[in-house]
Amino acid sequence: MGHYCRICGRRRSNEKFSGKGHKTHVCKECARMPKEEREAIEQEDEIFGFLTQSHISAKNISRLEALAKSNNDTIVALATIVLEVGKVTPYKRQRLKILAQKRRDLLRKLDETGLIFAHY
Ligand SMILES: [Zn+2]
Numbered sequence: 001m002g003h004y005c006r007i008c009g010r011r012r013s014n015e016k017f018s019g020k021g022h023k024t025h026v027c028k029e030c031a032r033m034p035k036e037e038r039e040a041i042e043q044e045d046e047i048f049g050f051l052t053q054s055h056i057s058a059k060n061i062s063r064l065e066a067l068a069k070s071n072n073d074t075i076v077a078l079a080t081i082v083l084e085v086g087k088v089t090p091y092k093r094q095r096l097k098i099l100a101q102k103r104r105d106l107l108r109k110l111d112e113t114g115l116i117f118a119h120y
Helices: 020-026 037-053 059-065 072-088 095-102 104-111
Strands: none
Touching: 037 059, 037 072, 059 072, 072 095, 072 104, 095 104
16 A cells, blocks of 8 residues: 655655655655755646646746745756746647747757656
8 A cells, every 4th residue: 555755756655654744745754854855856846747737827927936036046947947938838738839939948948957848
């Protein structure tokens, strides 16, 4: 049976989770990670998640604006790219086609960072 950890992405046995960990889907091992490190992983997932949505909403845009001000350089870089994508082409449909026509620079960044994989 086991339980899924949303930080390390592993399915682990129930003993690997504390009571609180069960609820938050974080295994004991990942719970010991420094908070910033864990948050960065979660935020990275969040940013990739926006690209899987059919639409990047105004609420998502403000969240991305907040993430773009993170202390973590990777998060800043990823959030800035997705923020720009969300502004240029909020709808997933035809996104890559529109970017190829209007913003090849952004398309290249999506490719370089691996964010493009979230699209498919
Ligand atoms: Zn874990």
